[in-house]
Amino acid sequence: MTKLEFWQGNTACAEGALAAGCRFFGGYPITPSTEVAEHMAVKLPKMNGVFVQMEDEIAGIAAIIGASWTGVRAMTATSGPGFSLMMENIGYAAMTETPCVIVNIQRGGPSTGQPTMAAQGDMLQCRFGSHGDYSVIALCPASVQEMYELTAKAFDLADRYRVPVFLMADEIVGHMRERIRVPDKVGQTPRRELEKGVLPFQPDADLVPGFATFGKGHGVHVTGLTHDERGYPCATNPGVHAALVRRLVDKVENARAAIADYDIINPDAEQVFIAYGAPVRTVQQVLHDRPDGMIGFLRLRTVWPFPEHAIRAFSQAKVFFVPELNMGQIAREIERHVEVPVVSLPKLGGDLHTPPELLAALEAHR
Amino acid sequence: MTFEDWFRTDRLPHIYCAGCGNGTIINCTLSAVDQMGWEKEKTVFVSGIGCSSRAPGYIVTDSLHTTHGRALAFATGVKLADPALRVVVFTGDGDLAAIGGNHFIHACRRNIDLTVVCMNNQIYGMTGGQGSPTTPMGCLSTTTPYGSDEPSFDLCELAIAAGANYVARWTSYHVKELEKAVKAGLDTPGFSFVEAMTQCPTNFGRRNKFKQVADQVEYLKAHALLKAKRDRMIGQGEKVPDDAFVVGELMRRNRPAMGVKE
Numbered sequence: 001m002t003k004l005e006f007w008q009g010n011t012a013c014a015e016g017a018l019a020a021g022c023r024f025f026g027g028y029p030i031t032p033s034t035e036v037a038e039h040m041a042v043k044l045p046k047m048n049g050v051f052v053q054m055e056d057e058i059a060g061i062a063a064i065i066g067a068s069w070t071g072v073r074a075m076t077a078t079s080g081p082g083f084s085l086m087m088e089n090i091g092y093a094a095m096t097e098t099p100c101v102i103v104n105i106q107r108g109g110p111s112t113g114q115p116t117m118a119a120q121g122d123m124l125q126c127r128f129g130s131h132g133d134y135s136v137i138a139l140c141p142a143s144v145q146e147m148y149e150l151t152a153k154a155f156d157l158a159d160r161y162r163v164p165v166f167l168m169a170d171e172i173v174g175h176m177r178e179r180i181r182v183p184d185k186v187g188q189t190p191r192r193e194l195e196k197g198v199l200p201f202q203p204d205a206d207l208v209p210g211f212a213t214f215g216k217g218h219g220v221h222v223t224g225l226t227h228d229e230r231g232y233p234c235a236t237n238p239g240v241h242a243a244l245v246r247r248l249v250d251k252v253e254n255a256r257a258a259i260a261d262y263d264i265i266n267p268d269a270e271q272v273f274i275a276y277g278a279p280v281r282t283v284q285q286v287l288h289d290r291p292d293g294m295i296g297f298l299r300l301r302t303v304w305p306f307p308e309h310a311i312r313a314f315s316q317a318k319v320f321f322v323p324e325l326n327m328g329q330i331a332r333e334i335e336r337h338v339e340v341p342v343v344s345l346p347k348l349g350g351d352l353h354t355p356p357e358l359l360a361a362l363e364a365h366r
Numbered sequence: 367m368t369f370e371d372w373f374r375t376d377r378l379p380h381i382y383c384a385g386c387g388n389g390t391i392i393n394c395t396l397s398a399v400d401q402m403g404w405e406k407e408k409t410v411f412v413s414g415i416g417c418s419s420r421a422p423g424y425i426v427t428d429s430l431h432t433t434h435g436r437a438l439a440f441a442t443g444v445k446l447a448d449p450a451l452r453v454v455v456f457t458g459d460g461d462l463a464a465i466g467g468n469h470f471i472h473a474c475r476r477n478i479d480l481t482v483v484c485m486n487n488q489i490y491g492m493t494g495g496q497g498s499p500t501t502p503m504g505c506l507s508t509t510t511p512y513g514s515d516e517p518s519f520d521l522c523e524l525a526i527a528a529g530a531n532y533v534a535r536w537t538s539y540h541v542k543e544l545e546k547a548v549k550a551g552l553d554t555p556g557f558s559f560v561e562a563m564t565q566c567p568t569n570f571g572r573r574n575k576f577k578q579v580a581d582q583v584e585y586l587k588a589h590a591l592l593k594a595k596r597d598r599m600i601g602q603g604e605k606v607p608d609d610a611f612v613v614g615e616l617m618r619r620n621r622p623a624m625g626v627k628e
Contacts, residue, residue, distance in 0.1 A: 063439055063446070065443065070444060232377060
């Protein structure tokens with residue numbers, strides 16, 4: 001059974017988190033993400049959960065990382081300026097393999113920019129923003145329904161791969177209101193607890209170690225320093241560092257196909273759109289208006305790790321169009337994977353592309 | 367059990383320099399924890415970055431060695447998520463008062479149920495002796511080569527003003543008093559702050575005319591002014607020496623606290 005609701009995207013995000021078992025929220029108010037925190041502040045205390053408004057975004061992500069080590073599913077939500085502040089501790093979560101979910105309702109930047117307007121300007125920052133090499137998972141919802149579903153999914157992925165998982169939404173999706181089907185229950189895959197006798201950072205075959213929850217007698221030492229499989233600092237041994245960093249990257253990149261979530265529409269088309277987040281809506285309108293099957297569409301829900309294999313489904317493609325609310329951040333990634341031209345269609349300022357704008361791009365490259 | 371049972375012996379020897387006071391403070395803290403009868407399984411040590419913050423790595427419990435200045439924010443998450451865990455934070459003057467100052471103020475304000483032991487060596491030791499917010503005026507460091515011209519922070523006054531339930535200061539010389547203060551902090555619900563003034567012969571002492579480790583410990587002893595004596599001096603209109611620092615239990619109260627297990 002499902003029930004129908006008429007929700008705002010940010011409300012759906014919070015509800016998806018709660019349905020997935022999130023019981024800890026630490027954060028700091030920032031437009032246009034604040035409704036996520038406000039909804040959690042209402043709901044969590046009544047669900048035996050914890051909501052804490054921290055003194056800044058640095059403390060917000062620190063608190064959820066600390067909470068996660070007690071075994072709880074934990075989340076924060078923010079937007080551009082707060083996201084920038086979180087970067088050091090995002091690297092800490094990657095290095096210590098701490099499952100956590102970070103929601104970014106993107107707004108126009110750089111700096112304070114456009115607090116109430118949509119953008120997708122943090123797509124590379126979420127992948128590469130903290131210093132050093134690591135890998136993460138990023139999901140991009142394009143509807144209120146997906147705000148719910150992908151937030152819930154983010155917790156499973158975070159626990160499965162022990163990485164920070166980003167819900168990279170934007171102001172349009174966060175603030176729009178539309179109909180949503182809310183399921184009775186969301187499937188939850190629990191975090192894999194460390195088995196006795198196994199070292200706390202000794203990986204299984206999938207390169208992911210079992211989780212040594214605090215308070216269970218593991219006596220685990222967690223550090224952002226380069227560490228060996230015991231978790232002990234080992235910061236001047238080149239071999240240990242290289243092996244650790246390669247594993248942090250490979251555990252996610254090797255699982256690219258399993259993590260990937262996308263739709264392939266009209267795979268025989270010669271002109272193909274690739275989009276994620278709010279611009280998906282405009283492409284959908286274009287396809288609706290031109291139902292002749294001549295326009296292909298790779299519609300991404302997972303952006304990182306980038307599902308490069310999905311592009312190969314479009315074997316007849318002569319050109320890819322990439323409408324984004326940034327200067328071409330993912331278009332550049334796509335260029336790395338294809339031989340044919342990639343046309344970046346940047347849109348800055350907070351408005352979506354209109355269908356005529358996308359149609360004009362198709363005409364210009366026919 | 368004794369404090370020695372709390373060490374992660376396969377991690378020894380430690381990285382501290384000869385003559386460093388941090389080991390003394392760790393011993394005092396672990397003695398106090400041991401006397402409380404806390405279970406190792408349910409005790410967590412958290413720290414930031416710096417010499418002080420390496421301490422949890424040598425302790426056998428679950429431990430979280432975090433980013434510079436942020437230990438209290440991480441510890442807040444641990445404690446609120448599972449109030450059954452006893453959480454002790456090791457930090458230093460640079461970690462707590464400079465980069466972590468805002469988290470310090472707000473952890474005191476929340477009066478969250480943590481015990482914080484601050485090893486104040488008045489210098490950045492790990493990075494090689496730069497001036498910190500507690501470096502006394504006139505003292506030499508690699509970044510105050512002509513003598514520090516900034517007034518220094520009184521961390522205990524800050525903790526009291528911001529709302530901590532328990533505040534005490536001792537030195538690496540006053541081991542019995544320090545141990546008792548930490549124990550009182552562990553025993554007090556809410557935020558407990560124990561500042562331990564300590565010697566750093568490698569990076570503070572040798573630049574500031576302390577030829578021997580003992581000279582610096584002697585200095586701490588000689589300039590520590592008991593709170594009762596300080597109050598008496600003020601009451602009698604006597605001048606409190608500028609280079610003295612107050613030691614003793616400076617605050618014990620019962621403000622509303624967060625994260626206390628019911």
